[in-house]
Amino acid sequence: SAVISQKPSRDICQRGTSLTIQCQVDSQVTMMFWYRQQPGQSLTLIATANQGSEATYESGFVIDKFPISRPNLTFSTLTVSNMSPEDSSIYLCSVARRGSGILDEQYFGPGTRLTVT
Amino acid sequence: AQKVTQAQTEISVVEKEDVTLDCVYETRDTTYYLFWYKQPPSGELVFLIRRNSFDEQNEISGRYSWNFQKSTSSFNFTITASQVVDSAVYFCALSVAGETSGSRLTFGEGTQLTVNP
Numbered sequence: 609s610a611v612i613s614q615k616p617s618r619d620i621c622q623r624g625t626s627l628t629i630q631c632q633v634d635s636q637v638t639m640m641f642w643y644r645q646q647p648g649q650s651l652t653l654i655a656t657a658n659q660g661s662e663a664t665y666e667s668g669f670v671i672d673k674f675p676i677s678r679p680n681l682t683f684s685t686l687t688v689s690n691m692s693p694e695d696s697s698i699y700l701c702s703v704a705r706r707g708s709g710i711l712d713e714q715y716f717g718p719g720t721r722l723t724v725t
Numbered sequence: 726a727q728k729v730t731q732a733q734t735e736i737s738v739v740e741k742e743d744v745t746l747d748c749v750y751e752t753r754d755t756t757y758y759l760f761w762y763k764q765p766p767s768g769e770l771v772f773l774i775r776r777n778s779f780d781e782q783n784e785i786s787g788r789y790s791w792n793f794q795k796s797t798s799s800f801n802f803t804i805t806a807s808q809v810v811d812s813a814v815y816f817c818a819l820s821v822a823g824e825t826s827g828s829r830l831t832f833g834e835g836t837q838l839t840v841n842p
Contacts (some may be wrong), residue, residue, distance in 0.1 A: 639828050686765045698768060704828045716770035
């Protein structure tokens with residue numbers, strides 16, 4: 609398994625500001641992802657955080673709004689830029705290992721509850 | 726494209742009843758992985774099980790059991806003798822093994838299970 613921590617655990621931010629969320633894993637992982645869970649909804653993938661290169665974004669998500677960094681195999685950040693109330697969600701970091709063509713379990717961090725006023 | 730359908734939005738049972746959560750998936754890939762996660766009111770996402778497309782054996786873990794049927798593209802989850810602590814939102818998810826799609830998860834909409842004492 610993997611132990612994942614996220615900072616901050618929650619925040620209340622004003623419209624127009626930006627927030628950077630950190631994700632730290634206790635061991636090296638192949639893949640890191642960022643998901644969004646809007647209130648009462650399911651999880652939607654924002655992007656895959658690639659180590660040493662630009663993140664791969666899903667349809668509907670752009671780098672200018674959600675810049676992502678992944679400087680090494682255990683750490684990633686997601687920034688929510690120029691926030692609006694529609695960005696109020698839980699943001700979750702997820703990690704997975706892949707070896708010999710087999711996908712390991714995917715684990716999720718505790719999430720960051722963001723409220724934009 | 727992948728799709729996961731959890732037709733049951735909410736289920737309410739009385740403690741000690743058995744309950745089955747349905748999950749139907751769609752994918753054109755022949756190699757894929759199916760997951761179940763539990764999200765209690767605290768918000769964290771708890772990994773329950775991963776099953777790959779080549780392993781159709783049913784699995785039992787304590788009070789939990791999973792029935793994987795490729796013929797009907799279903800991966801149903803049964804809780805036997807339910808308890809109040811089982812109250813949570815349960816998500817079924819799908820990941821395919823192709824390189825272009827990585828390991829990202831496609832989630833169903835979730836089923837809110839309430840177990841009443």
